[in-house]
Amino acid sequence: MNISAIDAPLAPDDVRSLITQASDALLAPGGLDLESLDQALGHALGPGIDFAELFFQRSWRETWALEDGEVKDAGFHIDGGVGVRSLCGEKTGFAYSNQITAQALAKTGHTASSIARDGGRAVQVEARASVFEPRYAAIDPFAGLEAAEKVALLKEADRIARACDPAVSQVSVSLGAVYDIVMVRASDGTLAADVRPLVRFNVSVIAARGGRRERGSAGGGGRFSISELRDRNVAERYAREAVRQALVNLEAVDAPAGELPVVLAGGWPGVLLHEAVGHGLEGDFNRKGSSAFSGRIGERVAAPGVTVVDDGTLAGLRGSLSVDDEGTPSACTPLIEDGRLTGYMQDKLNARLMGMSPTGNGRRESYAHLPMPRMTNTYMLAGQHRPEEIIESVERGLYAVSFSGGQVDITSGKFVFAASEAYLIENGRITAPVKGATLIGSGPEAMGRISMIGDDMMLDEGIGVCGKEGQSVPVGVGQPTLKLDAITVGGTQV
Amino acid sequence: MDQDRVCERVPDESAFQENFMSEAFDAKQQQRTLEARVALAVEHAKAKGASACEVGASASQGLEVSVRLGEIDTMELSRDQGIGVTVYFGTRKGSASTSDDSEPSVREAVERACAIAQFTGEDPAAGLADPDRLATEFPDLDLYHPWALSPDEAIALASRCERAGLEVAGIDNSEGASVSSHEGVSVYGNSLGFLQGQRGTRHGFSCVLIARDQVGMQRDYDYSSAREAGQLRDPEEVGRSAAQRALRRLGGRKLATGRYPVLFVPELASGLVGHLLQGIAGGALYRQSSFLCDALGETLFPEWFSLFERPREMRGSASANFDSEGVATRDNRFIDSGRLASYLLSSYSARRLGMSSTGNAGGARNLRISAPLESFEALLAKMSRGVVVTELMGQGVNTVTGDYSRGAAGFWVENGAIQYPVEGFTIAGDLRRMFASLVGIGDDVDRRGNVHSGSWLLEEMMVAG
Numbered sequence: 001m002n003i004s005a006i007d008a009p010l011a012p013d014d015v016r017s018l019i020t021q022a023s024d025a026l027l028a029p030g031g032l033d034l035e036s037l038d039q040a041l042g043h044a045l046g047p048g049i050d051f052a053e054l055f056f057q058r059s060w061r062e063t064w065a066l067e068d069g070e071v072k073d074a075g076f077h078i079d080g081g082v083g084v085r086s087l088c089g090e091k092t093g094f095a096y097s098n099q100i101t102a103q104a105l106a107k108t109g110h111t112a113s114s115i116a117r118d119g120g121r122a123v124q125v126e127a128r129a130s131v132f133e134p135r136y137a138a139i140d141p142f143a144g145l146e147a148a149e150k151v152a153l154l155k156e157a158d159r160i161a162r163a164c165d166p167a168v169s170q171v172s173v174s175l176g177a178v179y180d181i182v183m184v185r186a187s188d189g190t191l192a193a194d195v196r197p198l199v200r201f202n203v204s205v206i207a208a209r210g211g212r213r214e215r216g217s218a219g220g221g222g223r224f225s226i227s228e229l230r231d232r233n234v235a236e237r238y239a240r241e242a243v244r245q246a247l248v249n250l251e252a253v254d255a256p257a258g259e260l261p262v263v264l265a266g267g268w269p270g271v272l273l274h275e276a277v278g279h280g281l282e283g284d285f286n287r288k289g290s291s292a293f294s295g296r297i298g299e300r301v302a303a304p305g306v307t308v309v310d311d312g313t314l315a316g317l318r319g320s321l322s323v324d325d326e327g328t329p330s331a332c333t334p335l336i337e338d339g340r341l342t343g344y345m346q347d348k349l350n351a352r353l354m355g356m357s358p359t360g361n362g363r364r365e366s367y368a369h370l371p372m373p374r375m376t377n378t379y380m381l382a383g384q385h386r387p388e389e390i391i392e393s394v395e396r397g398l399y400a401v402s403f404s405g406g407q408v409d410i411t412s413g414k415f416v417f418a419a420s421e422a423y424l425i426e427n428g429r430i431t432a433p434v435k436g437a438t439l440i441g442s443g444p445e446a447m448g449r450i451s452m453i454g455d456d457m458m459l460d461e462g463i464g465v466c467g468k469e470g471q472s473v474p475v476g477v478g479q480p481t482l483k484l485d486a487i488t489v490g491g492t493q494v
Numbered sequence: 495m496d497q498d499r500v501c502e503r504v505p506d507e508s509a510f511q512e513n514f515m516s517e518a519f520d521a522k523q524q525q526r527t528l529e530a531r532v533a534l535a536v537e538h539a540k541a542k543g544a545s546a547c548e549v550g551a552s553a554s555q556g557l558e559v560s561v562r563l564g565e566i567d568t569m570e571l572s573r574d575q576g577i578g579v580t581v582y583f584g585t586r587k588g589s590a591s592t593s594d595d596s597e598p599s600v601r602e603a604v605e606r607a608c609a610i611a612q613f614t615g616e617d618p619a620a621g622l623a624d625p626d627r628l629a630t631e632f633p634d635l636d637l638y639h640p641w642a643l644s645p646d647e648a649i650a651l652a653s654r655c656e657r658a659g660l661e662v663a664g665i666d667n668s669e670g671a672s673v674s675s676h677e678g679v680s681v682y683g684n685s686l687g688f689l690q691g692q693r694g695t696r697h698g699f700s701c702v703l704i705a706r707d708q709v710g711m712q713r714d715y716d717y718s719s720a721r722e723a724g725q726l727r728d729p730e731e732v733g734r735s736a737a738q739r740a741l742r743r744l745g746g747r748k749l750a751t752g753r754y755p756v757l758f759v760p761e762l763a764s765g766l767v768g769h770l771l772q773g774i775a776g777g778a779l780y781r782q783s784s785f786l787c788d789a790l791g792e793t794l795f796p797e798w799f800s801l802f803e804r805p806r807e808m809r810g811s812a813s814a815n816f817d818s819e820g821v822a823t824r825d826n827r828f829i830d831s832g833r834l835a836s837y838l839l840s841s842y843s844a845r846r847l848g849m850s851s852t853g854n855a856g857g858a859r860n861l862r863i864s865a866p867l868e869s870f871e872a873l874l875a876k877m878s879r880g881v882v883v884t885e886l887m888g889q890g891v892n893t894v895t896g897d898y899s900r901g902a903a904g905f906w907v908e909n910g911a912i913q914y915p916v917e918g919f920t921i922a923g924d925l926r927r928m929f930a931s932l933v934g935i936g937d938d939v940d941r942r943g944n945v946h947s948g949s950w951l952l953e954e955m956m957v958a959g
Contacts, residue, residue: 067781070615075589076606078599079576092568098575098593114645115569147613170782206783206894215783215894255899257922257958258751288562289667290704290713368574405889407901411704411713412746414918416888416901438890438920440901490890490899490920492956494751 014134015192021138022183022193026056026080030101034127037185040102041124043109044086045187048116051087051348052109053186055325056100057367059178062142066154066173069162083367084108088116090353096368125189132192132329135315135322136223141177141197144227150175157203157235164243167250169213170206171239175199177226184327192327198222198318198474199229200462203238207246216246220461222318245402245421248433255422255437255491261397262439262484263390263425266458268402270477273308274378274466275406275415276443277301281335281343282361282373282468283350285410292413292443293341301341302447305383308336310345312360312376318462319377319476326362326371333359335378336447347373365471375466379478383453387481390452392428398489399423399430400439413443438490446487454481519555519573521638525679525691528553528577531600532683535579538604540685544581544611546622547604547685548819551577551595554678559648561656562670566649572676581607585616619845622819627841627851628688629816629823636808637694639722641675648673651699651729659703659733664741669702669713671733675723688820696811697723701733705740712746714739719942721809746903746917749959755880755933756921756955757873757907760940762886763950764861767801769925770794771858772893774828774836776843785896785925786834793832794929798865801829805859812944818856826852861945867937873951875910876934881957882907883921896925919959928952 023034032040037054044052058080065073081098082105093115097104145153157173176199183193202219218241221229264272277293285291293301302308312321312330321330326348334342346354347362350373363374391399399422406417418438423430459478466475528551539547553575560567577600578591588611590603656671675697683689700717716736718727758766770786778784786794795801805823807813814823819841828836839847840855868876887901899922905912936948 070617072614072617072620073587073589074610074614075591076603076610077591078603079593081593090562091566093570094568095571097573111571115566147610151613151615172781206781208782213782213787213894215892255922257920257956259959288669290669290711292710368572370568370570407887407889409713409885409887411711412743412903412917413710414887414901414903416890416920418888418890418899420892435895435897436890436892436899437922438888438899438901440887440918440920442918488918488920488958490901490922490956490958492899492922492924494956 012131015129015131018138018193018195019129019191021195022181025181026058026100026183030099032100032102036102038124040105040109041185041187043106044084044113045121045124046086046113046116047121048088048119049086049113050089050122051187052113053085053184054105055083055367056183057081057180059180061176061178064150064154064175066158069158071151071154079366081367082108084112085370086112086115087349091115092370094370122187124187127185127191128189130190130192130323130327130329132323135313135320135330136197138195139197139225140179141199141225142179144225145230150226153230153235157239160236161203161205161239161243164240165207165247167207167209167247168205168243169208172204174202182325184325186327190327192323194323197224199224199226201229201234201238203242205242205246207243207250209250212250214246214249216242216244216249218242218245219463222316222462223320224316248421252433252435254493255434256398256489256493257491258489258494259486260489261394262487262489263394263397263399264479264482264484265401266454266456266479266481268460268477269400270379270460270479271403271406271417273380273479274375274475274477275408275417276441276446277308277336278375278378279408280410280413280443281345283344283346283354284373286344287350287354291410296341299341300339301444302336302339303450304339305453306336306339306447306450307381308378309334309381310361310375310378314377317377317459317476318464318474321360321376324360324362325364326358328358328360328362330360330376345373345375347371363473365473369471372468374468374473375475377459377476377478379457379459380480382455382457382480385452385454387454387456390454390481390483391425391430393452393483394425395427397425399425408443414440415443416440434491439487440490441487446484449485449487450482451485452483456480519677521677521679521693524553525681525693528679528681529689529691531577531595532681533689534597535577535600535604536683536685538601539579539581539608542604542608543583544608545584546582547579548622549577549579550680550682550818552678552680554676556674556676557643557645557648558672558674559645559652560670560672561649561652563668564653564657567670569645577603579603579607581611582621583611585618585620586611586614587617587620588614619842622684622686623821623841623851625686627821628686629820632690632815635806635813635815637692637721637813639695640677641695641697641723643675655699655701655729655733657733658730659701659737662734662737662741664705665703665737666706667704669704671699671701673699682816682818682820684820690816692814695721697726699726699729699732701736703736703740705744707744709745712740712743714743721811743903743915746915749881749906749916749919749957751958753954754957755877756952756957757877757880757882758950759882759884760936760938760948762883763947764940764943764945765886766950767861767945767947769891769893770929771838773925774834774838776837776839776847778893779837780843780846783894785893789834790837792834794834794926795829795832796932797832799829799832799932800827800864801861802827802864803858803861807860810860812859814859817853821851821853821855823853823859859944863935863947865935867948868934870936870938870949873934873936873949874907874912877907877951878910880907881916882912898923898925898928919957922956922958928955
């Protein structure tokens with residue numbers, strides 16, 4: 001094996017050990033090594049191809065599900081393969097295989113590179129290990145907890161939830177963990193590997209009282225081990241939180257309809273930022289001119305004081321990456337600074353075509369999907385106001401604490417997010433809980449109506465999944481408590 | 495760097511074409527391979543001591559080409575496979591899956607499933623379908639129509655589709671047009687001796703265009719999808735339609751908050767049927783997490799409305815002789831003259847509810863509506879003043895309570911005619927009340943998906959602008 005490529009003086013030990021770990025898991029079983037990737041890249045680098053890339057992956061996923069007090073299903077899932085991409089200007093050729101062998105690399109390489117048929121080809125650069133700082137431990141997240149202990153963890157959450165209140169009639173608990181090993185080698189010299197643990201614990205309850213039935217759910221996780229998840233006391237915390245939410249919703253009255261001031265709690269309500277500005281600032285939409293934010297760098301797109309970043313570097317978070325799926329180290333990218341648009345999130349293709357630099361946002365669902373610019377952890381920095389003071393400033397409005405998700409049309413800028421726990425604010429005080437309602441606004445307009453920003457910046461618990469063009473990736477969001485002077489609330493009462 | 499070696503290879507002029515052709519998907523051969531793997535898995539599970547086992551396997555291949563502003567954007571060859579194993583040790587269950595269908599991987603998956611089953615709890619309802627419910631007849635449902643589509647032809651079709659749209663005045667940008675062709679095989683087998691496969695194809699094209707005026711941009715799309723390429727719409731017509739759909743959204747105004755009649759266009763009306771099906775799905779019912787718990791026999795819709803499935807329809811988009819656990823599919827009637835006549839049950843959920851399977855493991859197939867149909871114009875006249883909804887956004891549907899609140903865009907109707915586009919509003923209500931307030935169904939039936947429906951006119955919803 002030619003290790004000179006990764007003996008570069010800059011490559012720290014942990015980066016080198018990641019490459020060795022990935023090479024053993026991904027290449028060795030099919031009789032390949034790092035050196036053989038040069039030849040494999042050659043297949044994908046036909047005439048007219050200016051960039052070629054191999055992305056190797058193997059994932060092991062374990063799931064446990066409890067219902068009616070018993071673990072009724074548990075599963076183990078293995079997926080893996082190689083995705084080969086050849087670029088020619090704006091054109092992309094792509095093929096993949098679930099076999100990681102020399103033969104499969106030749107076949108998929110020829111297929112991908114046939115996107116172009118003539119012209120000069122890129123010079124293949126010798127491998128240089130990407131240098132980055134690991135943002136999580138390169139571990140198998142299943143290790144450290146026996147099967148019986150996982151069962152016990154699920155049962156503990158069930159027991160606690162049922163003991164919380166007699167109204168609790170159903171409890172579902174799930175535990176999932178993914179052990180993901182990836183490696184990317186590209187014709188521009190890129191060589192990077194990453195080992196990505198991801199765990200998730202979730203409790204969902206149904207509470208029934210007086211002919212009404214409501215659901216409450218809570219969960220979280222991140223890039224760490226199942227044993228750490230247990231040590232964070234997730235069974236008790238999420239069981240209590242799910243029950244609390246269901247009980248609140250049992251009391252909920254009809255939500256108001258129309259334009260109202262809305263106070264959003266800190267943390268997960270940051271889904272506002274993900275929808276209202278995040279997607280619109282992804283490089284692909286801006287290169288194509290299809291985003292409501294296209295061509296607006298430097299312009300005011302939010303109220304003064306609003307600063308939003310996308311930050312993949314936060315240790316152990318669900319949306320974090322040590323290095324993205326194209327081998328670019330993750331970064332903290334300012335998107336909006338003091339209300340002005342300052343940056344886009346980029347992958348390699350869109351950065352090159354727009355004359356910008358990649359920002360560590362090149363992500364893909366798996367080897368069987370093409371990378372594109374995606375968010376990591378998107379959040380707003382804290383402001384000056386105390387949360388109580390923000391609520392006190394509202395005469396009649398809505399206080400939204402939790403959301404089931406959102407969606408955006410990046411071209412018109414219209415976005416929605418659906419509140420799943422919300423309260424009326426009357427004369428500066430939080431009063432009755434209201435039923436779930438969708439909030440709808442236009443990105444730049446809503447961001448311009450942020451009038452108060454709290455000093456309580458919080459990140460979510462690690463539950464976000466972002467879908468774009470059929471690809472799902474884990475993400476995070478966060479924000480301080482903040483006030484929108486007016487947004488349309490989709491309740492049923494005038 | 496090793497440039498010499500890279501230059502040695504003199505690639506073929508039409509390498510993609512050749513590779514694609516040389517790897518042509520042999521569905522019959524694939525089916526035989528998958529059947530052998532499924533049989534192997536079932537045998538291996540028995541050898542490992544499992545009292546029962548069931549296995550699903552699938553393989554598919556596809557070509558998808560997209561063109562943007564007249565240039566090739568992406569060309570993608572996909573080939574997917576997977577095998578999923580569920581084993582039972584008495585009433586304990588374990589499962590495993592792998593994307594590698596080689597014999598050693600299949601054996602490994604079985605062993606993983608067996609290992610994990612040692613830690614799950616007893617579940618008296620767990621197990622295979624009842625033997626007497628398994629399908630025994632397998633007529634050809636005419637689902638397999640491969641399309642010998644070369645990449646060059648796909649590029650030409652996508653270009654024609656997009657060009658026709660870009661030629662429409664006012665269309666200023668494109669997210670591209672794409673053409674795709676997929677074929678696949680799926681096989682299900684279990685330790686009761688059931689082993690059956692099914693082949694199918696799906697082809698289509700789609701186009702997304704952007705219109706612009708002084709105020710902003712609007713994007714919309716259209717698509718065509720069919721099991722046989724010959725049944726696809728004319729690509730130019732799809733491109734022009736996407737253009738018209740984007741253009742008509744320009745100049746969207748706000749709405750005044752109030753209660754109005756709401757008309758759901760066909761592609762959104764099928765979503766309302768989807769919410770009904772979620773509500774009567776066995777899994778939601780036995781978990782007591784449906785707005786339709788214990789509603790069997792109740793009148794949910796007007797008496798002129800019935801909803802049924804035709805799972806064995808020839809060329810149907812969701813046709814199948816058996817469901818995802820081998821149970822014979824049958825013509826279920828879910829809503830009969832307005833009344834909830836049947837739930838949607840698998841063997842497991844049926845056992846949990848003390849009922850029997852309706853052959854709906856994996857969902858309902860080819861849903862059809864029986865109702866007196868009216869023209870779209872007649873529905874607008876009936877509405878007189880209200881909102882036509884052409885787009886819905888977000889997840890604001892709570893199927894535990896039936897509470898419904900979603901973002902929307904569409905058109906304002908006054909005096910029975912469309913006046914202007916509206917956007918940035920929400921529509922809200924309660925699913926049960928929405929179903930009961932259905933006052934008319936259009937003859938503008940959308941036949942592209944699993945649910946064939948025309949427009950739905952609801953008497954009144956809360957609209958917030």
